[in-house]
Amino acid sequence: MQSRTSDPKIASDLDTIAKAIGLIVLQWGQAEQSLDLLVAMLWQSFNGKSHAKRIPLMLDPKIKFLRACVETEPLLNSEATASKELLLRFEELSSVRHDLIHGAVASISPVDNAFVFAKLDVKDGFHHHREVRIAAAEYSQIIDRLVKLGHDASALNQRVFNVLKDHKTRIQ
Numbered sequence: 001m002q003s004r005t006s007d008p009k010i011a012s013d014l015d016t017i018a019k020a021i022g023l024i025v026l027q028w029g030q031a032e033q034s035l036d037l038l039v040a041m042l043w044q045s046f047n048g049k050s051h052a053k054r055i056p057l058m059l060d061p062k063i064k065f066l067r068a069c070v071e072t073e074p075l076l077n078s079e080a081t082a083s084k085e086l087l088l089r090f091e092e093l094s095s096v097r098h099d100l101i102h103g104a105v106a107s108i109s110p111v112d113n114a115f116v117f118a119k120l121d122v123k124d125g126f127h128h129h130r131e132v133r134i135a136a137a138e139y140s141q142i143i144d145r146l147v148k149l150g151h152d153a154s155a156l157n158q159r160v161f162n163v164l165k166d167h168k169t170r171i172q
Contacts, residue, residue, distance in 0.1 A: 027146035063091065067084070075167055089149050105117060114133040114134055
């Protein structure tokens with residue numbers, strides 16, 4: 001894929017897809033950083049070390065760790081429903097993000113009003129090609145969902161921090 005072209009239509013399509021994927025990357029980073037802060041807080045202050053030998057770094061272990069903490073920590077009962085829902089949203093959006101970030105653009109210009117990516121998955125020791133199509137209109141919806149995910153993860157962090165602060169105040 002060339003970064004420059006004299007064809008204005010191709011340049012416009014390339015610019016559109018680059019901006020869309022760039023926004024997805026930026027918004028995912030913001031959302032996952034909020035998840036990282038929650039992991040750190042639970043690891044340090046809510047007996048998180050009893051749920052994992054090491055602080056989780058990858059998304060799936062983070063989600064597993066957070067679920068275990070929320071399910072077993074009585075102080076977090078008030079946040080159980082919100083936490084479970086938030087983690088489900090992380091899982092759903094993770095697969096979309098993964099396909100876009102780890103796939104290759106198969107066509108710079110939309111095909112049937114969708115951008116097409118080629119994704120290679122490894123299964124049973126073999127690479128399998130999979131085509132991923134995302135309608136141009138879906139990008140703004142994905143970005144909106146990611147913005148909300150980041151906002152909600154940050155808000156959950158604040159509420160969990162307040163639970164911790166209130167608990168420490170009560171035991172002093």
